[in-house]
Amino acid sequence: MTLNDWLFGRLTVQAALPFYSAIATAAASIVVVGALAVVVLLTKFRLWRPLWSEWLTSLDHKRIGIMYVVLALVMLSRAVVEAVMMRAQQAVSYDSPGYLPADHFAQLFTTHGTIMIFFMAMPFLTGIINYAMPLQIGARDVSFPLLNSVSLGLTAAGAALMMISLCIGRFSTGGWSGYPPFTELAFSPDVGPDYWIWAVTLSSIGSTLTGINFAVTIYKERAPGMHLFRMPLFCWTALCTSILMIFAMPPLTVATALLALDRYAGAHFFTNGGGGDVMNYINLFWLFGHPEVYILILPAFGVYSEVFSTFSAKALYGYRSLVYATMAIAVLSFTVWLHHFFTMGQGANVNAVFGIATMLIGIPTGVKIYDWLLTMFRGRIRFAVPLLFALGFILMFAIGGMTGIILANPGIDYQVHNTVFLVAHFHNVLIPGLLFGMLAAVQYWFPKAFGFRLNEKWGRTVFVLWTAGFLFAFMPLYALGLLGLPRRTVEYFQGAYRPWTLIAAFGALLLLLGLFAVGAWLFVSVRQRDDNRVPAGDPWNGRTLEWSMSAPPPEYNFAVRPRVTGRDQFMRDKLGGMAYLRPDEYEDIEIPLGSAVGPLLGIAGILCGFGLTWHIWWMAAGGLLLSIGTVIARSFVRETTRIVPAGEVRLQHEAWLGRLAMERPASRDQEIAPSNRGLALADGS
Amino acid sequence: MAAAPFWFALLLVVLSGCAQTGSSMLHPWGMVAAAQRDWLVIAVALMMIVVLPVFVMVPLFAWRYRRRGGRGVYRPNWTYARVLEYPIWGVPVLIVAALAVMVATRETDLDPYRPLPGAGAPLEIDVVALDWKFLFIYPKEHVASVGLLAIPRGRPVSFHLTSDATMQSFFIPALGSQIYAMAGMETQLHLRADRDGVLDGENTQYNGADFQNEHVRVEVVPDASFARFLAECRVAGRVLDPSSYRMLAVRDTLVKAKAAFGLPPDGRLLFGDVQPGLFASIIAKYHPGDRTMRMAGQAE
Numbered sequence: 010m011t012l013n014d015w016l017f018g019r020l021t022v023q024a025a026l027p028f029y030s031a032i033a034t035a036a037a038s039i040v041v042v043g044a045l046a047v048v049v050l051l052t053k054f055r056l057w058r059p060l061w062s063e064w065l066t067s068l069d070h071k072r073i074g075i076m077y078v079v080l081a082l083v084m085l086s087r088a089v090v091e092a093v094m095m096r097a098q099q100a101v102s103y104d105s106p107g108y109l110p111a112d113h114f115a116q117l118f119t120t121h122g123t124i125m126i127f128f129m130a131m132p133f134l135t136g137i138i139n140y141a142m143p144l145q146i147g148a149r150d151v152s153f154p155l156l157n158s159v160s161l162g163l164t165a166a167g168a169a170l171m172m173i174s175l176c177i178g179r180f181s182t183g184g185w186s187g188y189p190p191f192t193e194l195a196f197s198p199d200v201g202p203d204y205w206i207w208a209v210t211l212s213s214i215g216s217t218l219t220g221i222n223f224a225v226t227i228y229k230e231r232a233p234g235m236h237l238f239r240m241p242l243f244c245w246t247a248l249c250t251s252i253l254m255i256f257a258m259p260p261l262t263v264a265t266a267l268l269a270l271d272r273y274a275g276a277h278f279f280t281n282g283g284g285g286d287v288m289n290y291i292n293l294f295w296l297f298g299h300p301e302v303y304i305l306i307l308p309a310f311g312v313y314s315e316v317f318s319t320f321s322a323k324a325l326y327g328y329r330s331l332v333y334a335t336m337a338i339a340v341l342s343f344t345v346w347l348h349h350f351f352t353m354g355q356g357a358n359v360n361a362v363f364g365i366a367t368m369l370i371g372i373p374t375g376v377k378i379y380d381w382l383l384t385m386f387r388g389r390i391r392f393a394v395p396l397l398f399a400l401g402f403i404l405m406f407a408i409g410g411m412t413g414i415i416l417a418n419p420g421i422d423y424q425v426h427n428t429v430f431l432v433a434h435f436h437n438v439l440i441p442g443l444l445f446g447m448l449a450a451v452q453y454w455f456p457k458a459f460g461f462r463l464n465e466k467w468g469r470t471v472f473v474l475w476t477a478g479f480l481f482a483f484m485p486l487y488a489l490g491l492l493g494l495p496r497r498t499v500e501y502f503q504g505a506y507r508p509w510t511l512i513a514a515f516g517a518l519l520l521l522l523g524l525f526a527v528g529a530w531l532f533v534s535v536r537q538r539d540d541n542r543v544p545a546g547d548p549w550n551g552r553t554l555e556w557s558m559s560a561p562p563p564e565y566n567f568a569v570r571p572r573v574t575g576r577d578q579f580m581r582d583k584l585g586g587m588a589y590l591r592p593d594e595y596e597d598i599e600i601p602l603g604s605a606v607g608p609l610l611g612i613a614g615i616l617c618g619f620g621l622t623w624h625i626w627w628m629a630a631g632g633l634l635l636s637i638g639t640v641i642a643r644s645f646v647r648e649t650t651r652i653v654p655a656g657e658v659r660l661q662h663e664a665w666l667g668r669l670a671m672e673r674p675a676s677r678d679q680e681i682a683p684s685n686r687g688l689a690l691a692d693g694s
Numbered sequence: 695m696a697a698a699p700f701w702f703a704l705l706l707v708v709l710s711g712c713a714q715t716g717s718s719m720l721h722p723w724g725m726v727a728a729a730q731r732d733w734l735v736i737a738v739a740l741m742m743i744v745v746l747p748v749f750v751m752v753p754l755f756a757w758r759y760r761r762r763g764g765r766g767v768y769r770p771n772w773t774y775a776r777v778l779e780y781p782i783w784g785v786p787v788l789i790v791a792a793l794a795v796m797v798a799t800r801e802t803d804l805d806p807y808r809p810l811p812g813a814g815a816p817l818e819i820d821v822v823a824l825d826w827k828f829l830f831i832y833p834k835e836h837v838a839s840v841g842l843l844a845i846p847r848g849r850p851v852s853f854h855l856t857s858d859a860t861m862q863s864f865f866i867p868a869l870g871s872q873i874y875a876m877a878g879m880e881t882q883l884h885l886r887a888d889r890d891g892v893l894d895g896e897n898t899q900y901n902g903a904d905f906q907n908e909h910v911r912v913e914v915v916p917d918a919s920f921a922r923f924l925a926e927c928r929v930a931g932r933v934l935d936p937s938s939y940r941m942l943a944v945r946d947t948l949v950k951a952k953a954a955f956g957l958p959p960d961g962r963l964l965f966g967d968v969q970p971g972l973f974a975s976i977i978a979k980y981h982p983g984d985r986t987m988r989m990a991g992q993a994e
Contacts, residue, residue: 111903184900190877191860191901196825196945281877282980287861288876321759324773330782352863353874354881357805364801365794375744375786382748383778385755387769392760400756407748411741414790418737418797420804423871424719424730427863427898493718493867495898500906503717503894677761 018624019200025177030113032094037176044172066603068154069564070139073161075458077136078451080161081129082527084168087175088124089524091117096482096517099510102500114499115182116201120171122185123205126301127212128168130439133447134308135160135219138247141454142223144555144562145241147232147571150601152225155649156218158607163215166614170208173619174201181205184497186294187268189279189287194272200622203272206265207618213261213297220254223247232554234573238332241553241576242325245332246311249339250304256343257300264293273621288353295346303342306438307335309446310377313399316449317381319549320396321388322677324577327380334373334380341370351419352426360419367417374410378403391677393549394468398449401476402441409437412487430490433483440479448475448527455534456548456687460560462541465681467530474523482516485509543687544665545672549680550689552577557588559665560687565598565653568662583691589669595655595662602651609639717894718867723914724887726870729804736796740789806871806883812850816884819843820973821855823862823875823897826904827948831934831968837927838934838965841948844913846920847890853883856977858943860901866912868893878980887914904947928966935969 027037051057064072095117098109109117143151151157174180181201183192187209192202227248231240240248268290270276277283279290318325325331347355347363381403390396412434416422425431448471456462489509494501501510534541546560554571555562557579569592575581582588617632619625675685676692722728759766802808809816820831831838843866845851855864855875865872866885873883887893895910915923932938932955941954949959957963 111906115900115903182900182902188861188899196860196902281857282982284983322761322768323770326773327779327782328773330779350874352806352872353876354807354879357802357807360805361797361801364797368790368793368797372783372786372790376782378748379782382751382755383782385752385759387767387772388759389761389768389770390756390759390764392756400752403748403752407745411738411745414741414793415734415737418733418793419801420797421730421734421737423804423806423873424727424734424867426872427865491718491720493865493894493896495865495896495900497900498906502909505717 015627016625018620018626020177020623020625024200027176027179029179030110032109033113033175040172040175061608062603065608066158066605068150068158068601068604068607070143070151070154070157071458071562071564071566073157074136074138074140076161077132077139077164080165080168081133081136081447084124084128084132084171085527086524087172088121088129089520091121091124093517093521095121096510096514098499099501100514103504103507103510104500104502106500109499111499112179112182115497116180118497119181119184119201119205120174123209124168124171125439126185126305127209128164128171130305130443130447131212131216132164132168134250134305134443135164135216137312137447137450137454138223138250138308140458141450141555142244142247143226143230144457144558144566145244145553146227146230146235147554147567147573148226148230149566149570149598150230151222152229153222154601155604155606155643156222158604159610160215160219160222160607162607162609162611163211163218163614166611166618167208167211167215169611169615170204170211170618170622173615174204174208178204178623186298187265188294189268189271189290190281190285192268193280195280202268203622204618206269206272207621210262210265210269211614211618213258213265216254217258217262220251220258223251224255227251232567232571232573235578236573238329239573239576239578241311242314242328242331242335243308243311245335246307246314249335250307253300253304253307253339253342257297257304259297260293261297261301264290264297267293269621291350291353292346295349296343298349299346300339300342302435302438303338305443306446307338309402309443309450310335312395312446312450312453313381313402314384315553316395316399316453317384318577319453319551320391320393320399321385322391322550323384323388324552324580325380326383326386327376328576330376331380334376337373338370341366341373345370348417348419348422351422357419364417364419364422368414371410371414371417378407378410389677391680393680394452394463394465394472395449397469397472398445398452401472402445402449405441405476405479406438409434409441412437425490427495428490429486429494429496432496433486433490436479436483436486440475440483445472445475448472453549454555456541456543457546457555457560457562459538460542460544461534461538462543462548462681462685463534464530464537464541467526467533471523471526471530474519474526478516478519478521478523480516482513482520485513485516489513540683543685545669545687547579547689548685548687550583550677552580554579557582563658563661565600565658568592568658569595583689586691588691589666591663591666595659597655598653598658599650600653602649604643604646604649606639606643610636613639719870721868723868723889723891723893724870724885725810726804726885727868729800730870733796733800733804737793740792743789744786804871806873806881808884809852810850810884810886812886813848814850816850816852817845818852818854819845821853821864821875822973822976823855823857823859823864824943825859825902825945826897826908827942827951828864828895828897828908828910829942831973832924833968833970833973835924835927836966836968836970837924838968839927840942840951840963841909842911842913842962842964843895844915844920844923845887846917847887847914849917850884850886853885854973855881855883856973858976859945861899862897862901862908863899864895865898866893866895866910869912872898874899878977880977887912890914890916902945907947907949926962927964930962930964930966932965933967933969934965934972936972938965939972 027033098107267278277285345367547556613632613636620628672686672688674690676690719727822829857875857877869885893912895912897908
């Protein structure tokens with residue numbers, strides 16, 4: 010072993026630099042220039058210190074939530090661009106190699122899927138739950154604030170590995186599911202699958218910890234009187250998602266760890282020979298993978314429940330039904346994983362059992378859709394942006410659910426499995442399902458988080474572009490799938506596919522515009538923030554506890570812990586004239602001090618992952634030592650919390666109550682006007 | 695909106711109109727694909743019972759109960775009606791029950807492992823998935839072909855599949871089901887072609903750089919022509935033995951494989967003689983410790 014090997018492992022100039030295609034070089038340049046621009050801006054505006062002390066090391070669940078969402082939006086941008094590149098490739102690759110080399114195309118579908126699931130969807134929903142759930146249950150923070158920061162650090166480390174892989178070396182070509190034996194050394198000897206393994210492993214550990222944290226928070230931190238059956242539905246979906254995370258993420262961690270043993274230690278868990286069995290990987294992966302899709306969709310269901318209720322000015326219809334349906338989906342989600350591989354050669358009866366189990370999920374899902382419909386029934390509906398997303402969701406999700414049940418028929422699945430029909434289906438449930446839910450959540454809770462409303466016109470533009478883009482991009486894929494086009498193909502030879510791929514490319518272009526619109530939406534809103542301030546904190550005439558405090562909320566959330574007597578407590582208080590009361594007494598509030606443990610573990614994760622990927626053992630060991638050292642050092646820290654004295658809480662709270670008294674209540678007709686200062690007219694609608 | 699079944703039927707017609715002949719289930723070439731298409735239509739029709747009301751009620755409710763100018767009554771505390779719970783839970787339960795009965799009763803019919811009826815005894819074909827081409831061995835006829843599959847019309851075909859490389863999924867859309875081929879394992883697939891023609895077969899499981907070119911020319915021919923195909927194989931004079939198999943199994947494109955055997959890219963790579971037991975030995979080599987497997991390989 011030469012010194013060079015020891016220092017750099019498999020990392021050589023040739024292997025590392027992304028000069029295998031002009032497009033890859035350009036992409037890497039954008040990442041590098043972007044990162045440099047961030048560094049320059051942070052330095053120029055002297056933001057390093059506040060970034061570190063107020064954000065990165067913060068243990069405040071609200072800030073951690075916001076950082077998760079920022080991470081998700083950054084990763085969303087990359088993955089959407091990748092999607093557009095793939096659609097553009099297929100639009101021009103009828104009997105022609107197109108503009109992307111096959112290997113680059115394969116990296117694109119792998120990174121697109123991996124990012125969208127692990128580094129867009131998961132951080133997005135984790136961020137939204139992080140922000141809203143503790144406020145909704147009347148908690149001051151999550152149960153384990155430090156663990157929360159560690160989860161974020163690990164997830165961000167995985168995302169960082171994804172970004173590094175764009176600049177140094179190549180990524181896996183094995184798809185987001187990373188099936189062996191293709192991802193074994195025999196067929197993928199390069200470092201691509203290693204990048205994938207470590208990025209996904211970091212993210213899966215982060216998500217397991219998040220699940221534990223959220224579930225314990227919901228069980229232990231609810232305000233007095235907040236019985237489980239008084240929780241807002243979003244909290245129920247957060248609870249179910251957390252439980253799913255706890256049980257579903259470990260199989261993934263195990264699967265990637267075993268695959269790593271195959272690749273690093275010469276083991277034979279999933280190799281062709283030596284007693285390995287790919288079927289074990291596939292089972293383990295989907296034992297995670299199927300609950301995962303409900304991890305993704307349930308929080309969005311929760312958001313829609315809040316949105317339908319709030320913007321119909323009406324309590325949720327069939328609350329208990331919705332809770333039972335959510336629970337049923339969570340339980341059933343563990344019983345259906347086999348439908349991802351009906352074509353693996355198991356018997357007809359096994360397939361039938363799993364097919365029927367899958368269809369059973371359609372029942373609670375159908376119930377939910379009707380409960381939301383009946384929430385609108387006899388309401389007073391305001392077509393605010395979140396509700397537009399919710400309406401678009403219901404209509405398009407009905408189609409996605411239907412194609413899901415089609416796929417659950419083993420007999421039909423034998424035909425459409427592995428075709429773009431499947432691709433159309435899961436985008437149909439994830440874009441109008443998950444992504445619309447998250448965008449609705451942004452529009453809905455943004456004013457709470459930042460103290461001003463987002464621009465409605467741009468919000469509507471985002472909705473229109475994403476809806477049209479989705480329909481144009483993915484409806485043709487249903488047709489293409491029925492016509493037999495396999496997924497992940499860089500080139501095709503049937504003229505019949507051509508028109509559909511062109512339509513799909515047009516849709517992808519609309520989605521790209523939709524992405525720009527998201528940027529414009531945020532940018533314009535920030536510029537107009539002074540016209541849209543809602544310091545009173547209740548811009549939508551909200552029903553649940555998070556609207557009862559200032560916007561943005563104080564670090565300790567509730568000056569006095571609320572007493573809960575029923576569902577939609579804040580609406581009850583407003584209607585009963587009990588909202589914004591001056592409490593008799595205040596008490597000291599203990600809040601966590603910031604900590605560098607989360608970011609340090611994230612850095613350790615990057616070092617470890619990068620070192621392992623390139624066989625730079627000193628770096629991997631260094632990362633591991635750093636993480637162990639960080640944890641040990643933390644155990645010596647005695648002062649982990651600080652006390653906000655009752656007097657200070659009183660001052661802040663009474664100052665806010667004083668400002669409230671000067672605000673004019675806004676009716677729902679003024680909802681998107683500057684006169685909506687976040688104090689809602691308590692007329693019930 | 696209420697005309698969705700009509701639109702769906704129209705879509706299928708339009709789709710099958712522009713489908714190239716022999717490329718998909720919308721133009722079924724065999725009984726399995728035809729059954730799958732019919733099942734698809736029935737399943738969609740059944741689910742319309744739940745989906746259509748959503749398409750009607752969402753716009754209707756949104757309009758009727760809109761804040762400005764809506765004419766619906768406002769009942770902010772109306773949150774539950776027992777009488778509605780029955781259809782809300784009952785209708786989806788009934789539909790899923792109907793679909794479940796369909797799955798339970800028809801799944802065995804469409805089971806890829808189930809032999810199909812037809813003219814004559816099933817034609818046995820052993821399929822070896824290689825990177826990036828399919829090898830077809832006709833064990834009874836002692837011939838083999840690569841990237842080319844000839845089958846007689848009307849006669850059921852019984853495929854036995856394995857892989858000597860990555861996991862792949864063998865699929866002839868116009869004929870019916872697909873099934874995985876995995877190293878060291880054997881899967882089965884039964885298909886029957888009912889019309890003459892040239893169909894497209896493909897691997898649908900991504901397996902590397904030349905995945906998109908891993909297609910199979912499937913020739914469905916009358917019995918007489920099938921006999922001519924067998925003769926064509928024998929005339930080609932190549933022998934598929936361990937050494938020629940090693941040439942085939944090199945991880946490379948079909949075109950390269952043909953070149954290795956001195957054929958142009960559009961040439962037909964056929965073998966007139968196949969060493970007995972080759973297929974079993976390809977599976978057995980992944981089980982070096984398993985004596986029964988090895989014996990089976992030798993006995994064949």
